[in-house]
Amino acid sequence: MASPGPNISSSLKETRTFAPPAEFSANAHVRSEAEAQRLRDWAERDPDGYWSTQAESLQWAKRWDVVCDWTGAPHAKWFVGGRLNVSANCVDRHVEAGNGDKVAILFEGEPGDARSLTYAQLLVEVCKFANVLKSLGVVAGDRVTIYLPLTPEAAIAMLACARIGAVHSVIFGGFSAEAVADRNNDAKSKVIVTADGGWRRGKVVPLKANVDVALAKSPTVETCVVYNRCDSPVTMTPGRDVWWHEAMAAASADCPAEPFDSEQPLFVLYTSGSTGKPKGVLHTSAGFLLGVSLTHKLVFDIKDSDVYWCTADVGWVTGHSYTVYGPLANGCTVVMYEGAPNQPHEDRFWRIIEKYKVSVFYTAPTAIRAFMKWGDQWPKGCDLSSLRVLGSVGEPINPEAWMWYHEVIGGGRCPVVDTWWQTETGAIMIAPLPGATVTKPGSATKPLPGVIVDVVDRQGNPVPAGEGGFLIIKRPWPSMMRTIYGDDARFREAYWSHIPGAYFTADGSRKDADGDIWIMGRVDDVLNVSGHRLSTMEVESALVGHTQVAEAAVVGKPDDLKGESIVCFVTLKQGVTATDELKVLLKAHVAEEIGALARPDEIKFTDSLPKTRSGKIMRRLLRDVAAGKVSTSDTSTLEDYSVLAKLREEDE
Ligand code: PRX
Numbered sequence: 218m219a220s221p222g223p224n225i226s227s228s229l230k231e232t233r234t235f236a237p238p239a240e241f242s243a244n245a246h247v248r249s250e251a252e253a254q255r256l257r258d259w260a261e262r263d264p265d266g267y268w269s270t271q272a273e274s275l276q277w278a279k280r281w282d283v284v285c286d287w288t289g290a291p292h293a294k295w296f297v298g299g300r301l302n303v304s305a306n307c308v309d310r311h312v313e314a315g316n317g318d319k320v321a322i323l324f325e326g327e328p329g330d331a332r333s334l335t336y337a338q339l340l341v342e343v344c345k346f347a348n349v350l351k352s353l354g355v356v357a358g359d360r361v362t363i364y365l366p367l368t369p370e371a372a373i374a375m376l377a378c379a380r381i382g383a384v385h386s387v388i389f390g391g392f393s394a395e396a397v398a399d400r401n402n403d404a405k406s407k408v409i410v411t412a413d414g415g416w417r418r419g420k421v422v423p424l425k426a427n428v429d430v431a432l433a434k435s436p437t438v439e440t441c442v443v444y445n446r447c448d449s450p451v452t453m454t455p456g457r458d459v460w461w462h463e464a465m466a467a468a469s470a471d472c473p474a475e476p477f478d479s480e481q482p483l484f485v486l487y488t489s490g491s492t493g494k495p496k497g498v499l500h501t502s503a504g505f506l507l508g509v510s511l512t513h514k515l516v517f518d519i520k521d522s523d524v525y526w527c528t529a530d531v532g533w534v535t536g537h538s539y540t541v542y543g544p545l546a547n548g549c550t551v552v553m554y555e556g557a558p559n560q561p562h563e564d565r566f567w568r569i570i571e572k573y574k575v576s577v578f579y580t581a582p583t584a585i586r587a588f589m590k591w592g593d594q595w596p597k598g599c600d601l602s603s604l605r606v607l608g609s610v611g612e613p614i615n616p617e618a619w620m621w622y623h624e625v626i627g628g629g630r631c632p633v634v635d636t637w638w639q640t641e642t643g644a645i646m647i648a649p650l651p652g653a654t655v656t657k658p659g660s661a662t663k664p665l666p667g668v669i670v671d672v673v674d675r676q677g678n679p680v681p682a683g684e685g686g687f688l689i690i691k692r693p694w695p696s697m698m699r700t701i702y703g704d705d706a707r708f709r710e711a712y713w714s715h716i717p718g719a720y721f722t723a724d725g726s727r728k729d730a731d732g733d734i735w736i737m738g739r740v741d742d743v744l745n746v747s748g749h750r751l752s753t754m755e756v757e758s759a760l761v762g763h764t765q766v767a768e769a770a771v772v773g774k775p776d777d778l779k780g781e782s783i784v785c786f787v788t789l790k791q792g793v794t795a796t797d798e799l800k801v802l803l804k805a806h807v808a809e810e811i812g813a814l815a816r817p818d819e820i821k822f823t824d825s826l827p828k829t830r831s832g833k834i835m836r837r838l839l840r841d842v843a844a845g846k847v848s849t850s851d852t853s854t855l856e857d858y859s860v861l862a863k864l865r866e867e868d869e
Contacts, residue, residue: 222584230659231616231657231658231659233620233657233658234521234656234657235632235633235656235657235658236422236655237632237653237655238632241518241632241652242652242653244652244792245518245650245652245653246514246515246650247492247515247518247650247652248653248799249652249653250651250655250743252652253654256385256666257666257667259663261669263515264285264667265284265285267286268284268285268507268667268695269281271507272507272695274510275503275507275510275546276301276305276306276310276530277301278300278301278476279298279301279476280298281297281298281460281503282297283296283298283540284296285297287693288473290718291708291712291713291720292699292700293693293697294480295504295507296479296503296695297479299477299479300477300479301477302353302380302474302475302477303376303379303380303477303542304343304347304376304377304379304474305380305409305474306510306546307376307379307506307542308321308336308340308376309340312336312337312340314548316336317340318335318337319336319548319550320333320334320550321334321338321545321549322334322339322372322551322553323550323552323553323573323630324369324553324554324571325552325553325554325569325572326555326556326557327417327419327555327556327557327560328416331640331717332733334369334406339372339376342465343373343376343377344469344471344472345465345470345472346373346374346377346465347378347381347470348468348470348472349465349468350377350378350381350383351381351472352464353407353408353439353440353442354407354439355383355407355408356382357381358382358383358384358482359382359383359384359408360384360407361374361383361386361407361408361409362386362388362397362400362401362404362406362408362409362438363375363385363386363387363388363409363410363411363531364388364411364424364467365411365412365424365444365531365552366412366414366416366446366555367390367415367554367555368412368415368444368446370410370412370444370446371387371539371541372463372531372541372553374410375484375541376541379502380472380475381472382475382477382481384404384482384483384484385483385484386406386486386487387484387486387531387534387536388400388487388532389530389532389681389812389814390422390530390532391532392812392814393809393810393811393812394427396495396810396811397406397409397427397435397799398430398432398434399495400487400495400497401431401432401437401438402435402436402437403495403497403703404485404497405437406435406437407437407439407440408438408441409435409442410442411424411444412424412443412446412447413425413443413444413446413447413449413451413467414447414542415447415555416555416556417556417557417560418446418481418559421447425451425452426451426452429452429832438568440457440459441454442459442461443459443460443461444462444772445461450651462677478502479501480501480502480503480504481501481502482499482500482502482699483500483501483502483505483506484499484500484537484778485497486500486640488641488750489744489750489751489752489755490741490743490752491711491741491742491743492752492754493757493758496661496701496704496707497701497704498641498701498702498709499699500696500698503695504696504697505538505542505643505644505695506546507696508538508644508694508695508696509542509543509546509696510542512543512644512645513538513539513543513547514547515650515768516608516634516645516648516649516650516651517577517579517606517608517651518577518650518652519544519549520607521529521548522576523576523577523605523678524550524552524575524603525544525549525551525577526551526552526554526570526577526579526580526581527539527540527579527580527608528554528558528566528579528580529579529580529581529610530583533640534639535579535610535611535642536642538644539579539610540553543644552573558587559585559587559591563588563591563592564595564596565597566580567595567599570601570604571599571600575603576604576606577604577607578606578854580608580609580610581609581611581612581747582611582613582615582748582779582780583611583612583747584748585621585622586615586777588621588626589617589618589621590778602626603693604626605631606634607623607627607632607633607634608636609634609635610635610638610645611745611748612738612748612780613659613736613738613780614635614658614659615659616658616659619633623658626675632649632652632656633649633656634649634651634656635648635649635656635659635662636648637661637734637736639722640750641712642690642694642696642697643696643697643698644694645665646668646690646694647661647668647734647736648661648662648665649663650665651699657733659735659834660729660734660735661735661736662733663732663733663734664734667694668774669687669691669692670690670692672685672687672689672727672728673686673716673719674686677689677717677719678805682728682729682732683728683729683730684727685725685726685727685737686726686727687716687722687724687726687740688725688736689720689721689722690719690720690724691718691719691720695698697720698712704806706723711723723741723743724736724737724738724739724867725737725738742836744772744773745773745780745781746780746781746782746814746815747778747780750782751783751811751815753770753773753836754771755811756783756815757769757813759806759807759810759811760785760803760807762806762810763802763803763806764790764802765793766787766789766791767788767789768787768826769785769786769788770786770826770834770836770839771783771784771785771786771817772784772836772839773840773843774787774818774844782818782819783815783816783817783819784817784819784821784843785803785817785819786821786823786839787820787822788823792828800820800822803820804817814856819843821864823860823863823864824863825861825863826839826860827861827864828860838861839864842865
């Protein structure tokens, strides 16, 4: 990771506040700010006592001996000596408690097909698929890639891995064949689970065809299991490819859940960092499960009767933590919707809320801004009175979007919880408790109990209230990442080398006079495009991989809808002519290398890039050029001033 950027200045001024409605607080898990503060004080004073009390909520085969072992920092071990099975916690125990008939998953496909699975039915499916994996030779510790649409099979495959101690690596269906091959190879996956395709905006996304390309370059993958979602034509390779439905039909539903060590790896999830190579963030079992179940319960104030819908795909961490593990560990009824929010019309989400009487809804600011643009008539045409809590995640939510969400979707009565966290943190770290916290549009408010954060300068000194700085986390927490799969040196360097003894989030932030945190965005080379994390270097390395490109620099440009859009400055090899056709080709090339989510919005050809005398590209300047701003950045180290002047001319 690049060293922290310039000191962050903060200008946002937002003074509106919203206290929780009295009747909401009266029935909430945490009913007042005083109660929330008591929990925070307890967790700060006696972390072992706090976390071990919370861990009683999980089902253990063997109780732990030590709550947290931090002697090997930055490698934490949580609930040392304990043993449990994550899938038994998410499924079996609810059936054992007599809730087998409760609906676990309410699935709606994009074409309008619907299906529900009770906890008892989910248990059968998970056991069968665990037996399928076993029959393919998968044993505890093996890696299994999951590249599926957002259907119940994704959750079933994840839970089946957890049941037998295999480590899943879920890849978002929007990633390309190249990206799938890279991740297969990094994780050395043995099996990949995919589908013929998934529905998106009325079309079939050809997942199996992508996998066929990826598997030509993935030597470790022995078997490909194919779920038939769309009845679209696929090529099955004999000896390698097996149909999900055929394997399931032959599998026994008897698969006892074997207890595993608390620190048994649960999953690897690839996310972008400051270099071109995505990081395989590794999470383990007990601490992760405690983190996601506890935060799911507290932040969304989950009750037995709730119908909960998180719109995130399972390919992202939000889908792992808050579509699958957190809610299922809490025995909740979860809505899962496969497709696009505007298919067939712009009211699809609101129709789903009306149809299933969704009470807790969790989505991303980029989606909220799209809904605002599409107009109030869409939500206003639906009955949204079942809603009681609204969540936001993935990027800073601008106050206008927060207010619209609160008023138009929540009818002014639902607390809005803006939840800050990361793939690396596993679970929500900073968020309001909806029955306790006075919220402010645009602020994630306060850290949850047991999460000790600070806003500091480059040297690690706390900055005064109201000033911008780097957000750090000062104590280990149960759902923290354990390492980067196969690259522990990068784990230490990226997260633990910036501020001694603290976890470096790479987010800029500010704490106001009330102690509320305002997240201001990344300070490294990570872009946040529609709530998806992408590294500028990933896009750059895709561009320079093209035969006609000499050099590329990629920056984010503020975008009203997507948060950031991708702008690429490209120098071409000698003799290559800069044409509009080439721009189109290069955009397609990046989409092919990484996935459609990384398709550049703009390509600007230039003769040279602004560099420091030591040869580093000055992305700060390019960001200003891309945004059409007069640069206030320090240019004293710029090697050739004429480059910048020229870039501006080219922009006009
Ligand atoms: O910059 C922060 C932003 O998203 C980053 C984490 O991205 P990812 O690992 O993909 O996880 C997204 C879902 C948890 C953070 O470093 N971010 C996430 N939530 C918020 C946010 N920025 C501001 N407010 C949030 N609520």
